[in-house]
Structures are given as C-alpha cells and as structure tokens.
Amino acid sequence: MTLHQGEEFRGIVVSRKNYRERDMLVKILTDRFGFKTFFVRGVRKRGFKLGAAILTYTHGTYLGSINDQGLSFITTPREIEQFQNISQDIELNAYSAYILSLSEQAFKEDWVPYWYAKLEQALILIDENVDAAVITNIIEVQLLEFFGVKPFFESCTICHRTELEFDYSESYGGLLCQRHWHLDPNRLHLDQRTIYFLRLFSAVKLDKINGITLEKETKLRLRRTLDEIYRQQVGVYVKAKHFLDQMQYWEI
Structure with missing residues (x-):
C-alpha cells in the first residue's frame, strides 16, 4: 500500500456518505488515478472549510494524498465549480x-x-x-x-x-x-x-x-x-x- 502525498489532480465528486459521527467518505473520479474514496474529517464541525469542494457533481482541481488501495485524503481545493443543472x-x-x-x-x-x-x-x-x-x-x-x-x-x-x-x-x-x-x-x-x-x-x-x-x-x-x-x-x-x-x- 503506497500513499502518494502532495498530489494535484482534476476531480469530479461522484458521491458521498456519512462516516462515523462527524466524518464523511467522498468518492471522486480523478483524472490521474481513476475513482478514489477520500476520507474527509470533521465535516459537521463549525468552521469546516471543504464544504463546497465535496458537494456531489462539483468538479475542479484538488491537492491531496492518494492511496493506492485504502482511503485517500484531500488537503486543498482549487478552482472548483458545481454542475448546477x-x-x-x-x-x-x-x-x-x-x-x-x-x-x-x-x-x-x-x-x-x-x-x-x-x-x-x-x-x-x-x-x-x-x-x-x-x-x-x-x-x-x-x-x-x-x-x-x-x-x-x-x-x-x-x-x-x-x-x-x-x-x-x-x-x-x-x-x-x-x-x-x-x-x-x-x-x-x-x-x-x-x-x-x-x-x-x-x-x-x-x-x-x-x-x-x-x-x-x-x-x-x-x-x-x-x-x-x-x-x-x-x-x-x-x-x-x-x-x-x-x-x-x-x-x-
């Protein structure tokens, strides 16, 4: 199992589901790594900053760590927008x-x-x-x-x-x-x-x-x-x- 840190990739948020009390699992189609599931911590905490970036049918550029087999992680979204219709x-x-x-x-x-x-x-x-x-x-x-x-x-x-x-x-x-x-x-x-x-x-x-x-x-x-x-x-x-x-x- 290899974790590729500091990766930049294009992505489309495919789906998401709650995980434990405050966290979420977010599936994203990435340009370089295909379909990956990302662990996002503290979604329901006050001041959570990634809310818009992990809405379903949001697409844009992300920075994060990609795990070959397990869960991956998002650190920073860039230039994101949602397919509104x-x-x-x-x-x-x-x-x-x-x-x-x-x-x-x-x-x-x-x-x-x-x-x-x-x-x-x-x-x-x-x-x-x-x-x-x-x-x-x-x-x-x-x-x-x-x-x-x-x-x-x-x-x-x-x-x-x-x-x-x-x-x-x-x-x-x-x-x-x-x-x-x-x-x-x-x-x-x-x-x-x-x-x-x-x-x-x-x-x-x-x-x-x-x-x-x-x-x-x-x-x-x-x-x-x-x-x-x-x-x-x-x-x-x-x-x-x-x-x-x-x-x-x-x-x-």
Missing part, C-alpha cells in the same frame, strides 16, 4: 449517475486517464441541456471495448463492404451487410437509422458536439438496442440504470 434536475442527475457508475464498472481493474476528459465533457454537455439520453448512449457505445466487447461498426465483418444495408450480429461481433444476413438468423433486425447512429456514436468526439436532436422513436430504438447488447454481451447492470428505466416507463 445536474445537481438540481432529477433526470439529468440520473443520467449522470448512470454514466459515472457504468464507467466505474468498466475501469474497475485499470483506469484509462484520457477517459477523464471524456466523462467531464459528457457532464458538461448534460449540464448545458444537450440531450442527456443521447450523451449517455454515446458513452455506452464507446465503453463497450473496456468490457471486452468491441463491436465492429466500420463495415461488414465478413466482406468489409460499406455501401449496403447493415444489421447487427451479436454472434459475429458487429455489422453484417444484407448479403450475409443469412449467416445469423438471430441478428437484431435493426432499422438503418438505428444502425447509422450506432456507427456515429462509436466514433463521435464529445468535444465536437454543440447540440443534437433525435426523434423519440429513434431514441427508443437505440435504448432497446444498447440494453440488449449490454444484457447479452456485457452482463453488467448498475443500480443507477434501474431509476432510468423507471423514468422511461413514466414517459410512455
């Missing part, structure tokens, strides 16, 4: 919680540092009211490879043609063009608009998105498709997804 809107909060929880599962073994900027940008877009469902779908598609599932979306997995209609085959791990549909009777039978957005989402860069609008039916088909892929090929289900599913049921 996410903090105050139950729907945006739910999407953000799901994105972060799913990411924590994907990077349970090894953190990939460039994903910090990607997840921070996803929350920035959601906080700016860019369609949270679409941003979530993009993250889901791009996380698949870190669950050991990397669908081949560039072309047909058999002949590599790009100009024909496609469908998604779980058995072949990607797209089949219509000339090879017969190879997999259990392909997902997706419409071409859903296929288009799956391919787009696999490659799009979040920092290039200014706004995006999809029809309700397209969003529903994407949701069902990604749920199927995650259920059959990934096998991961995080608690935050349950609330999202409930919200979608309320909207019907």
Whole structure:
C-alpha cells in the first residue's frame, strides 16, 4: 500500500456518505488515478472549510494524498465549480449517475486517464441541456471495448463492404451487410437509422458536439438496442440504470 502525498489532480465528486459521527467518505473520479474514496474529517464541525469542494457533481482541481488501495485524503481545493443543472434536475442527475457508475464498472481493474476528459465533457454537455439520453448512449457505445466487447461498426465483418444495408450480429461481433444476413438468423433486425447512429456514436468526439436532436422513436430504438447488447454481451447492470428505466416507463 503506497500513499502518494502532495498530489494535484482534476476531480469530479461522484458521491458521498456519512462516516462515523462527524466524518464523511467522498468518492471522486480523478483524472490521474481513476475513482478514489477520500476520507474527509470533521465535516459537521463549525468552521469546516471543504464544504463546497465535496458537494456531489462539483468538479475542479484538488491537492491531496492518494492511496493506492485504502482511503485517500484531500488537503486543498482549487478552482472548483458545481454542475448546477445536474445537481438540481432529477433526470439529468440520473443520467449522470448512470454514466459515472457504468464507467466505474468498466475501469474497475485499470483506469484509462484520457477517459477523464471524456466523462467531464459528457457532464458538461448534460449540464448545458444537450440531450442527456443521447450523451449517455454515446458513452455506452464507446465503453463497450473496456468490457471486452468491441463491436465492429466500420463495415461488414465478413466482406468489409460499406455501401449496403447493415444489421447487427451479436454472434459475429458487429455489422453484417444484407448479403450475409443469412449467416445469423438471430441478428437484431435493426432499422438503418438505428444502425447509422450506432456507427456515429462509436466514433463521435464529445468535444465536437454543440447540440443534437433525435426523434423519440429513434431514441427508443437505440435504448432497446444498447440494453440488449449490454444484457447479452456485457452482463453488467448498475443500480443507477434501474431509476432510468423507471423514468422511461413514466414517459410512455
């Protein structure tokens, strides 16, 4: 167990919970070390100075000590701000919680540092009211490879043609063009608009998105498709997804 003292890092406060009488455990996604749990002492003492820095969905720069295995510690926050809309809107909060929880599962073994900027940008877009469902779908598609599932979306997995209609085959791990549909009777039978957005989402860069609008039916088909892929090929289900599913049921 190694304690790295005096470290500076970017962070997003993911969650927090009371610990003992006056202390708190705060989970923060850090840019360099991934998801870490920080022990914060004396939260309910008068004059406590870190209050704003450990609010959920606060992000900024922190100084502290990072423990490889046990609890880490914050000493000083710098240039922090909160995602106000996410903090105050139950729907945006739910999407953000799901994105972060799913990411924590994907990077349970090894953190990939460039994903910090990607997840921070996803929350920035959601906080700016860019369609949270679409941003979530993009993250889901791009996380698949870190669950050991990397669908081949560039072309047909058999002949590599790009100009024909496609469908998604779980058995072949990607797209089949219509000339090879017969190879997999259990392909997902997706419409071409859903296929288009799956391919787009696999490659799009979040920092290039200014706004995006999809029809309700397209969003529903994407949701069902990604749920199927995650259920059959990934096998991961995080608690935050349950609330999202409930919200979608309320909207019907």
